[in-house]
Amino acid sequence: MRSRILLSPKYTNLWIPLILGAIVSVPAWAQEHPIDTASSKLTVRAFKTGLFSGFADNHEIQAPITEGSIDEAAGRVKFAVDSRRMKVLDPQMNPSRRQEVQERMLGPEVLDSTRFLQITFDSTSVERSKDLYVVHGQLSLHGVTRPIAVNVRSESGRYKGTFTLKQRDFGIAPISIAGGTVKVKDELQIEFDIRTAP
Template sequence: MNVGVGADPIAGSDWLRRLLPRMAEMKTRRWLLLALLTAGMGHLVWRAGGEPAAQAQQTAPSAGQRGAQAPRTLKPGEIELQSSRIYTFVGKTGLGHDHGIEGRLRSGQLNVGAKEKAGRLEFDLRTFVADTAAARQYVGLAGQTDRKTADKVTANMLSAAVLDVARFPIATFDVASVVPLPRQGNQPQQYQLIGDFTLHGVKRQIRFQAQGDPVQGFLRLRGQFSIRQTDFGITPYTQALGAVGVADQLTIHGDLYVMAGETPATAESEGPVSAQQPARPGKAGRQ
C-alpha cells in the first residue's frame, strides 16, 4: 500500500478501525477466561488437597481418642497374657546342666470355683526360651547361662527330636475343675485343679494344687505339676552317648493372673505385676 505524506493510514483503513474494538473485546474475554480458569483450578486444588484432609480429621481419631478406645476389657476368668508366665525346671543327667525354661500362653480362661468345664489353657511352645534370667530365678537355679549356650539349648528343645514345635506348636490343659480347698488359718487360699494335659499329641490327666492371691483386681494363681517326657512320646535329649543329657521328669510352673469378677482391667494396661520382681520359689519349692 502506497501512503502519501500527511495521510492518516488508520483513518483510511475502515477494516482496521472495525478490528480494534474486537481485539479489545477478545483481550477482555481472555483475561476473564484466565481468571475463571484460575479460580477453577484453585477450587480443584482445594477439593483435592483440603477436603480429604478435613474428612480424615473427622474419621481418624486422635492419639488420645485411640488410647481411650483401644483397650479391651478382660472378662472374669480371662488370663492376662502379658504378665502370665509358664516356667519349667529341667533336671540334668550325667555331665549335663539344670535348665530353666520361660514361655507364654497363647490364650487362657479359668473359671475359678467351677466343678466342671472350668476352662482351658493353651501353651504356645514356640515362645519357650531356655535359661532366661527370670526362668532360672523362678525355678531356683543360681547363676546365668551365656546366650550362645542358651540359644543352643532352645534350638534342641524346639527341634523335631524333642518338642517338635513344627508339628505340635501348642500344648493344652483342658481344665475340668478349679475348686477351693479348706483354708488353714491365715494361710493363702489353695485351689485344686484337675484336667487333661495334652503335649506332643498325647493326653494325660493331671491334678495339682495352686495358691491364689488377690493382686490389683486379679487372682494370681501359682502352682506346679510334674510330668515324664516319655509318657508323652518324647525322648529326653542326650548327647555324647548319653554322657550329657536331661532328666525324663520335668516340673512345670504356672504363674497366672486371672481376671477377678469384681474389678475390671484392660489387656493393654501396664498389667498387674509391679515394677519389683515377684518373689520366686527356691529349690525347696520344687517337687
C-alpha cells in the first residue's frame, strides 16, 4: 500500500526533485577528469654503463601521453602512450647519430613499436597523505604487464614524480655494443608532470 502511495502522481512531484537535488549536489571533484595531453610530460632517461661508457651518450626520450584520466575521489589513474611517437631528444648528439638511436629504440630490439603500439598504466589503488600519493597499478610495456608503485606529489593541480623500472622485467634486453664495453643500463628513470584538463 505504501509503495502505491509513493508512486502516485501526487508524491512523484515530491521525490523527483529530491533525487535530482542529490545528483546535482555531488561535488565537482568526485569526477573523472581527462588528462591534458598537450601540457603533460613523461620523460624517459636511459644511462650508459660499461668500460668505455665515457665515449657513449645518455639518452633523454620524450614519451607523449595520448589519452588518460584521473579521478582523485575514486583513487583511479589511467593513461596510454603511443610507443610509435616516442622521440629521442638528445640535443647534444649529432642528428644522424640521433636518428640511428631513434630507429633502434622503436625497432624490434627495444620497443618493437610495430607490434606493441601502446604503453599503458592502470591504477589498482591509491594511498594518500596530504599532497603525497602512492599509486599502485599495472604497467603494460612490450607485451608484458607488471605491478608497480609510484610516488606522486600534487602541486597546484599538477601531479609530479619520478620512478624507475628495469627493462629486463618487461622482456627487453638492454642495448650493448662494442662487445659489451658500452651499453645502456637495465634501469630506466621515468619522470612525469601530468595535468588534468579544466
